[in-house]
Amino acid sequence: MKASALAVALVSAAVLASAQPAQERPTLLRDVGYDQRLGEQVPLDLVFRDEVGRLIPLRSLFRGRAMVLSLVYYQCPMLCTLTLNGLASALSVLTFDVGKEFDVVTVSFEPKETAPLAAAKKKAHLERYPRPGAAEGWHFLTGDAPAIAALTRAVGFRYVWDAETRQYAHPAGLVVLTPDGRIARYMYGVEYAPRDLRLALVEASQRRIGNPVDTVLLYCYQYDPARGRYAASVLRLVRLGGILTVLGLASFVLVSLRRERAG
Numbered sequence: 001m002k003a004s005a006l007a008v009a010l011v012s013a014a015v016l017a018s019a020q021p022a023q024e025r026p027t028l029l030r031d032v033g034y035d036q037r038l039g040e041q042v043p044l045d046l047v048f049r050d051e052v053g054r055l056i057p058l059r060s061l062f063r064g065r066a067m068v069l070s071l072v073y074y075q076c077p078m079l080c081t082l083t084l085n086g087l088a089s090a091l092s093v094l095t096f097d098v099g100k101e102f103d104v105v106t107v108s109f110e111p112k113e114t115a116p117l118a119a120a121k122k123k124a125h126l127e128r129y130p131r132p133g134a135a136e137g138w139h140f141l142t143g144d145a146p147a148i149a150a151l152t153r154a155v156g157f158r159y160v161w162d163a164e165t166r167q168y169a170h171p172a173g174l175v176v177l178t179p180d181g182r183i184a185r186y187m188y189g190v191e192y193a194p195r196d197l198r199l200a201l202v203e204a205s206q207r208r209i210g211n212p213v214d215t216v217l218l219y220c221y222q223y224d225p226a227r228g229r230y231a232a233s234v235l236r237l238v239r240l241g242g243i244l245t246v247l248g249l250a251s252f253v254l255v256s257l258r259r260e261r262a263g
Contacts, residue, residue: 035156053115066204073110082190093194099137185210
């Protein structure tokens, strides 16, 4: 499937999943999502490990600038890489520079992941965003379970471990923080409009708190790596997304033909 068709299918799946009443979603997904806690303070005394394994308090990463927080796990087989790629793509369009006008912190919510994994992810994404100062402004962290739990709880990030597939069910998105660590805005999905991200950073830098946004989430869940396929519930959503893509293309072709004949 081409990247554009896959993106449409994923977004369609996200809309349909979010539109489902909680009781109709797969059991694990009922406990997965973002609780928007705008204006609340992130605990800055939490301690994590940076890419070389040094223990650092979260407070030390706030340097009087707005911050983008992304919560992922580095060995995620699906959405986490797309989330980070989407973030890097949006950042590359901005006239603002990471490490100058704002900072980015990516934190693994898997306590078993280590600094070498974080370092590998940082290297890969700095190759996608090779601006001067980015290495000092984009941090990839790992941490112990209590610190991870406190941070994810503070920003309303809800996720669940699925023992059967041995992976996490979790939402995809970003949290934008003010220079003093308050939650200013949420951005959902795996692609982020540079204009929206810029506005969020400007508002956060001025310590302005945004409004709640519609909860249209992409869920990372139900991929079976042993069998190499997605569960039936997700496949149905992705297939429906593909059908919507075909219908959209067909409508475009029909409109184009009518315009050609009219001309």
